[in-house]
Amino acid sequence: MTASTAPLAVAPRPPPTAKKLSGKTLKASETRWDKRGAWFLAFVTAAAVVGLWALSAYQIDVPPHGRGPQGDTVIGYALGFLTVVLYLVVGMYSLRHRRRVQKNAMTRTWMEVHLAFGLVAGLAAVLHSGPRLLSAAPLHGAFLLAWLGLIASGVAGKVIGVVVPRRLTRIEDEALLVEDVNDRQAALRKEVEELLQANLEDAFVDYANNVAPRAIRNPQHYGRRRLRRPDVIEEVWNETNGAAVLPADKHETARRIVTCLVEERFLDQMQRYHWALRAWIPVHVALTTLCFPWLIIHMITVFLL
Incomplete structure (x- = not known):
């Protein structure tokens, strides 16, 4: 008669999503290199924008050879084209959010791209337009103001999104809708x-x-x-x-x-x-909706009229 052997204890398997979740979990102490990379690329782009403007202001378009940096110069058109490209890059965040595409990078990384390149787009738009735009072309000047309002509302939303949750955490015992x-x-x-x-x-x-x-x-x-x-x-x-x-x-x-x-x-x-947390969103969305057709009108009036 053989002695009965007790079954060996088997350690419970981790749930199938445990490895996947741990790979995506963000810890406060971890360095987010993808977010830093977004800001680094935005900084390089901003430096290129300022460099183009400086080339126009101090070399190519200096009087009497030119009238200074303006939107209808070669550098001005280059800055305008770059502004449109940056606008499309910034708009990728909204498109990705609407289609719920989660394949390429994380949402917060796209958010950093959205914010960083949005700021550069504002800088490029201002340098493209020149300081006399409001008085020389009121319609285009109004578009520039709407553009800057769009960027300012986005920056305000980012600041609110960082500051308010921290303050909220201090005073709430539990998360409430x-x-x-x-x-x-x-x-x-x-x-x-x-x-x-x-x-x-x-x-x-x-x-x-x-x-x-x-x-x-x-x-x-x-x-x-x-x-x-x-x-x-x-x-x-x-x-x-x-x-x-x-x-x-x-x-x-x-x-x-x-x-x-x-x-x-x-x-x-x-x-x-x-x-x-929600107050800035309608302003940002309204200005986004306004600026896209206004951008098309601006390009039509510049190149076709």
């Missing part, structure tokens, strides 16, 4: 109203409507100190001296009102941050 924020605010207001209806004493009403709200500071004040929500509630309760100004049987209800008021103040700030 805008709809969740609205629903929670409504529930908190309703709860405060019900608590006030059940406690109509003058001291309690004054504490809930005046004393406690004035003691709650901007959520970023607490966020910089890394205070969690229970710590903020405790600090407000102590600052308002609620234990001394209210009867003992009202302490629990008053603390609940403080909790609701603190939560609502934080939700108000979160809602403003959520709004800021």
Whole structure:
């Protein structure tokens, strides 16, 4: 009779996507060479743009041989053509996003290309147009202003996209959608109203409507100190001296009102941050939609009229 052997323990296999996910995971300490490469290429392109303009301003188109750097010179046409090419490069991000093509590079890499070459496109457009464009050709000058507005809105969106999430992380205990924020605010207001209806004493009403709200500071004040929500509630309760100004049987209800008021103040700030994250997008999209046909009109009026 042979002794039975226990089955060997087999280590669980990692899920099939584990290797793929780990290869794409971005860590804060890792150097993103593809993003740096995008900015390096943009810097080289910007240097070439400035070099062409300087060649026109100080060598080729210097009076009396020329009228200085303008859009209708050889260098001006070269800068205009380069601006169109850069516009198409920048537009590849939107095309890729709409078609959801994920094969070539990562989304954030394309975003860096979109931003870096968008800035260079703005520089090329300004140097192509020349300083007298607004007075000499108002239509083309208006197009230049719209173009610069497009770039400025994109830069603003990038800054907002970096700054606001960091501030949002400081004050939120959990990630919430805008709809969740609205629903929670409504529930908190309703709860405060019900608590006030059940406690109509003058001291309690004054504490809930005046004393406690004035003691709650901007959520970023607490966020910089890394205070969690229970710590903020405790600090407000102590600052308002609620234990001394209210009867003992009202302490629990008053603390609940403080909790609701603190939560609502934080939700108000979160809602403003959520709004800021989206506010620049309609402006950027509208200017993008406006600039493309305007670019075609600009080229037609220059070459055919």
